[in-house]
Structure formats: structure tokens, C-alpha cells
Amino acid sequence: MADKIKVALNGYGTIGKRVADAVMRQDDMTLVGIAKTKPDYEAYVAAKKGYAIYAVDPAKAESKFKAAGLSIAGSNEEMIKKADIIVDCAPEGIGEENKKLYEKLNKPAIFQGGEEHEVAGTSFNAAANYDQAIGKQFVRVVSCNTTGLCRLLYALDKAYGIKKVRATMMRRGGDPNDIKRGPINAIVPDPIHLPSHHGPDVNTVLPHIKIDTVAVKLPTTLMHMHYVNMNLNKTPSREDVIATLKQYPRIWLIPPWLNIKSTADVIEFGRELGRPRNDMMENVIWEESVSVDKEGELNLFQAIHQESDVIPENIDCIRAMTGIEKDGAKSMEKTNKTLGLGSFNPWKLSL
Ligand SMILES: NC(=O)C1=CN([C@@H]2O[C@H](COP(=O)(O)OP(=O)(O)OC[C@H]3O[C@@H](n4cnc5c(N)ncnc54)[C@H](OP(=O)(O)O)[C@@H]3O)[C@@H](O)[C@H]2O)C=CC1
Numbered sequence: 170m171a172d173k174i175k176v177a178l179n180g181y182g183t184i185g186k187r188v189a190d191a192v193m194r195q196d197d198m199t200l201v202g203i204a205k206t207k208p209d210y211e212a213y214v215a216a217k218k219g220y221a222i223y224a225v226d227p228a229k230a231e232s233k234f235k236a237a238g239l240s241i242a243g244s245n246e247e248m249i250k251k252a253d254i255i256v257d258c259a260p261e262g263i264g265e266e267n268k269k270l271y272e273k274l275n276k277p278a279i280f281q282g283g284e285e286h287e288v289a290g291t292s293f294n295a296a297a298n299y300d301q302a303i304g305k306q307f308v309r310v311v312s313c314n315t316t317g318l319c320r321l322l323y324a325l326d327k328a329y330g331i332k333k334v335r336a337t338m339m340r341r342g343g344d345p346n347d348i349k350r351g352p353i354n355a356i357v358p359d360p361i362h363l364p365s366h367h368g369p370d371v372n373t374v375l376p377h378i379k380i381d382t383v384a385v386k387l388p389t390t391l392m393h394m395h396y397v398n399m400n401l402n403k404t405p406s407r408e409d410v411i412a413t414l415k416q417y418p419r420i421w422l423i424p425p426w427l428n429i430k431s432t433a434d435v436i437e438f439g440r441e442l443g444r445p446r447n448d449m450m451e452n453v454i455w456e457e458s459v460s461v462d463k464e465g466e467l468n469l470f471q472a473i474h475q476e477s478d479v480i481p482e483n484i485d486c487i488r489a490m491t492g493i494e495k496d497g498a499k500s501m502e503k504t505n506k507t508l509g510l511g512s513f514n515p516w517k518l519s520l
Pocket residue numbers: 179180181182183184185204205206207208225258259260261262263267281282283284311312313344475476479
């Protein structure tokens with residue numbers, strides 16, 4: 170096998186720590202290290218896992234890491250120099266700042282969905298446009314909700330052609346550890362001015378899809394929920410649609426007998442399956458919710474685990490940008506296998 174791709178994680182929070190663990194599971198990648206601004210429990214776990222820790226601003230951070238008993242391997246600039254590719258998982262907007270460093274050091278980098286499309290110039294979803302990332306210096310993996318939409322819309326458009334999509338994103342207020350976020354006791358139209366960013370973001374990956382999106386924020390931390398309505402060019406039966414979606418390992422169709430009634434049950438199912446951090450990286454569609462009328466109008470509910478659905482997409486994006494795998498289907502197959510993702514068959518899931 171060719172040399173392993175050296176990956177650096179600039180930012181090691183909700184997304185960064187999951188990408189780092191996923192990189193460690195790939196036989197064609199190695200982890201150079203992770204970068205943070207400060208020591209905390211996430212840095213402690215990184216150190217326990219044997220990940221090299223680099224400091225974002227060593228002049229400020231070095232003494233803090235030292236006082237915590239955590240040794241740092243150098244600055245994040247030194248980490249970046251050692252890497253073949255950087256996955257930027259810094260907070261929203263900071264990726265754009267960090268781009269200057271990647272340009273200065275002439276390194277390729279992946280940005281996350283908190284950055285604007287223009288920061289990278291190419292936006293990515295593995296099933297939908299793997300080829301467009303091949304050889305690029307900068308690519309953005311679209312946001313968690315947009316990833317969930319792209320997976321679904323790509324599959325249905327390919328099978329039946331989509332005339333028009335209307336989707337409502339019921340967004341979690343914050344991640345489980347995010348104590349400063351809300352709402353606590355409200356439903357917030359976010360944004361009030363339509364559309365939400367998700368429709369235009371879908372179009373950065375699937376430009377020909379006609380789509381309107383709205384979003385509200387809710388007092389929950391576990392998952393997002395989508396209500397998706399669309400008009401198809403063909404009029405498949407609901408059984409056809411279910412069979413089509415079941416071909417995609419990153420889309421799960423949950424049968425009624427599992428008695429999964431809410432996002433809370435989905436996450437509890439992840440715990441029962443022994444998923445690391447109870448991550449549910451697949452779109453979770455309620456089979457019962459799938460309906461198609463005689464005019465080809467389709468409706469369904471899907472739940473999206475915001476903390477983890479973009480992780481396999483980041484791994485595929487690394488392969489595409491570095492060109493170590495030019496066949497998107499092969500990359501996805503490898504990523505799915507290493508991360509334990511597969512078409513939903515409850516009797517084949519490992520515990
Ligand atoms: N959370 C989610 O649900 C999702 C987030 N995204 C996107 O992923 C990106 C990261 O979000 P998330 O993981 O939630 O963010 P977090 O706040 O959880 O983590 C951010 C990480 O970046 C580090 N950091 C802070 N400043 C810098 C810097 N200047 N350079 C490098 N690293 C820095 C932080 O270190 P320290 O803690 O030491 O300060 C922390 O490790 C955003 O673009 C977000 O929009 C996409 C999909 C879902």
C-alpha cells in the first residue's frame with residue numbers, strides 16, 4: 170500500500186474528536202495530532218488515547234497545559250507542517266481565519282459546515298459529488314442537516330427525479346455539553362427570514378434540486394428532526410421508495426416493530442448497540458412515515474444526529490482530496506466498514 174495519509178485535526182471538539190477517532194480506524198491514514206486552545210477533559214482523553222496535542226496559541230496556552238500535567242508537542246502551525254491534509258474543526262467562522270495559515274503553508278484543508286461555501290469553493294457530500302473534491306486544496310463538508318438532506322435527496326433524485334422539495338428542519342438547540350445554548354422554554358424560528366441556509370447549501374452540492382427550507386430551534390440536545398415533503402417526476406409506491414433508500418448504508422429505515430418513537434429512542438438504540446458516544450451516523454427514517462400519493466408527492470420524517478453524521482463524509486473527503494481513492498463508492502465502502510455502518514438489517518447489527 171502507498172504511504173498512509175498524514176491527517177491533522179485543527180480543533181478537537183464535538184466534530185474534531187470524532188473525526189480523529191475515525192481517522193485512527195483507517196488503514197490508509199495516520200493521525201499527526203490534534204490542536205486545542207486549552208487543557209480540559211477533552212484534551213485529557215486525547216492524551217490518554219495517545220494523540221499528540223498541539224497548542225493553537227502556544228504563547229498563551231503552554232503554561233496552562235503544563236500546569237494541567239499535559240505535554241504539548243508544539244504549535245498547531247508545527248502540526249500543520251507535518252500533515253498531508255488538515256481537517257479544520259474549529260468553531261464556526263474560525264475556519265475562515267485558519268485558511269490563511271493553510272494558504273501560507275500550502276496545505277490542503279477540509280472545512281466544516283459552519284463556514285460559508287465560498288471559504289472552500291467546493292462543498293461535499295460523498296454520495297452526491299465525491300468526484301468534485303478530487304485533487305482540490307479546499308473543500309467544505311456541508312453541515313449536519315445539509316448532509317442528511319443531501320443523502321436523502323441524492324438517492325431519491327437518482328431513482329425517480331425530484332421536481333421540488335419543501336423541508337422543515339426541527340433543530341436541536343445545542344449539543345449535550347453546550348450549556349450556554351437554548352432555547353430552554355420556547356420554539357424559535359431560526360432564521361425568521363426564509364429560507365434557512367439548508368436549501369441554498371444543498372444547492373452547493375446538488376445545484377439542480379429545487380428546494381425551500383425552513384428551520385426552528387427546539388429545547389432538545391439529542392438530534393435534529395426533518396419533515397421532508399417533495400414532488401417526484403415518477404410515482405413509485407411507498408414500498409419502492411423504501412427499497413430504494415435501503416440500498417444506501419448511510420440511510421436507515423426503522424421498522425415499526427422496533428418501537429422507536431422519538432429521537433430519545435434513537436439515541437437509546439445507539440447506546441444499546443454499543444455505538445461509541447451513542448453516535449448514530451446514519452439518517453434515521455421512520456419507515457411508517459414514508460408515504461407517496463398518486464401524483465408522486467412523498468412525505469417522511471428523518472432524525473439526524475448532529476454530532477456524528479458528518480464524520481464518514483470527512484473521511485471520504487480526505488480520500489477524495491488527496492486522491493488516494495478516486496472511486497467514491499470504494500471509499501464509502503471502506504469508511505462504512507471501518508466505522509461499522511451498513512444497510513439497516515437488525516439481525517446483522519453487531520452488539
Ligand atoms: N456540533 C455540531 O452539531 C456540528 C458542528 N458542525 C460544524 O463543525 C465545526 C466545529 O464545530 P464543533 O465541533 O461543534 O465545535 P466545538 O466548539 O465543539 O469545538 C471547537 C474546537 O476548536 C478548537 N479551537 C478553538 N479555537 C481554535 C482555533 N483558532 N484554531 C483551531 N482550533 C480552535 C476548540 O479548542 P478549545 O476547546 O481548546 O478552545 C475546540 O476543540 C463548526 O464549523 C460547526 O458549525 C457541523 C456539523 C455538526
